[in-house]
Amino acid sequence: MRDYGCVFVIDHCGLHHSELTLRQIHMFTAKTVSKHYTLLISFAVYKGQFIASTYLSSVKFDILNPTEKNFHYFWHRLSESVSEKEFPFHCDTVSGWLASGHKTTASFSFLSEEVGIFESFWYFCVPELETEIPFLLVGTVTEPCVHFANTNLQFDSTFTSVKTSVTTHLVNCETVPIMFKFDSYSLYCDQNLEHVIVKPMCGQILPDSDLLISIEYIPTIAGTMNFRLVCTVSFLKNPLYLTVSGTVYNIYPIITCRSSSQTSTVLSMNDVNVIDIEEVSITYVK
Structure with missing residues (x-):
């Protein structure tokens, strides 16, 4: 007042x-x-x-x-x-x-x-x-002065099924509390295959303070993912945008078999692998 x-x-x-x-x-x-x-x-x-x-x-x-x-x-x-x-x-x-x-x-x-x-x-x-x-x-x-401390966030490189997260702050520079809410549809990437989890999704920012916003991601596919989160703030004509991106890799096990002649063969993950162990001797110990 x-x-x-x-x-x-x-x-x-x-x-x-x-x-x-x-x-x-x-x-x-x-x-x-x-x-x-x-x-x-x-x-x-x-x-x-x-x-x-x-x-x-x-x-x-x-x-x-x-x-x-x-x-x-x-x-x-x-x-x-x-x-x-x-x-x-x-x-x-x-x-x-x-x-x-x-x-x-x-x-x-x-x-x-x-x-x-x-x-x-x-x-x-x-x-x-x-x-x-x-x-x-x-x-x-x-319009009230409300903004993200950082609008471009980058996940650390990770593997499929391994959770990664990143944080930022939503800052309220006004002397009154301000309400906010993230659009749930914006949590998905461009292909709508992957999505992130935002905590909290909505709430109130106290006067002259900031609120910690956490974005979590558990990838299911490999590749580069980009998310554009939309946050609606009370009394702002246009929403705030938060860009989050990250790179995901797959883990592929490789098993090789080396013969006595030092020849290496990569074993297949889908077919039956035949290994010739050649001649062997049995040692009997009494």
């Missing part, structure tokens, strides 16, 4: 502020003098930087009444026709009573699962003083 603090002072009232547009994106302060009263800060813009998430952020600032009168106030939002999905700003305290010489805190909540720039135009209204002061709230929503 991020709070942006500022003191908004109403020094009397009963005047008309200048007309300003939504295109202004910086704090604008003006001193307008009427017949009897003065108003400080006739237009204010509050900007916040957020990430797309399901967690509320807030914009807060203080409102001070230095006058000798108590007054009732309320916040009025423009563009009431905008749907709730397209309107991520909400006023936490729509109205209230502010005593003379006291201050209150105005709070606006912001929540968006979409990436983009959002604007919300409000009026701070004081009926007793016949005053309406415009406020523009701007929220910029970006």
Whole structure:
């Protein structure tokens, strides 16, 4: 949660502020003098930087009444026709009573699962003083910073039926937890003959931390295998990719028979092998 603090002072009232547009994106302060009263800060813009998430952020600032009168106030939002999905700003305290010489805190909540720039135009209204002061709230929503520590992994060379493994880390650079999930179809190689085991397949990465990801592989055929794992992360438009490759060898036993003439013959694994042992003598020991 991020709070942006500022003191908004109403020094009397009963005047008309200048007309300003939504295109202004910086704090604008003006001193307008009427017949009897003065108003400080006739237009204010509050900007916040957020990430797309399901967690509320807030914009807060203080409102001070230095006058000798108590007054009732309320916040009025423009563009009431905008749907709730397209309107991520909400006023936490729509109205209230502010005593003379006291201050209150105005709070606006912001929540968006979409990436983009959002604007919300409000009026701070004081009926007793016949005053309406415009406020523009701007929220910029970006994708969370989540990535693999290493996106290209290589298994050690191994043999069929011999398990091998490799690890990496999924890093969360944000201050909120982020959910992730690996696509089960991406665990298979291009030929869909071999597959890997990912642990964990899904879960949550804690704020400002990383999570160990283990990839295990028990090959059944020899050759070079390539896997392109797909990991979906909450609030990221595109998934993360993890490339894993490795080389697998087969073990073939070779048995040779050497005769007395030092001639070597390779024995067949599939056919019957005939070995001529020639003449032998029997030694009898009593």
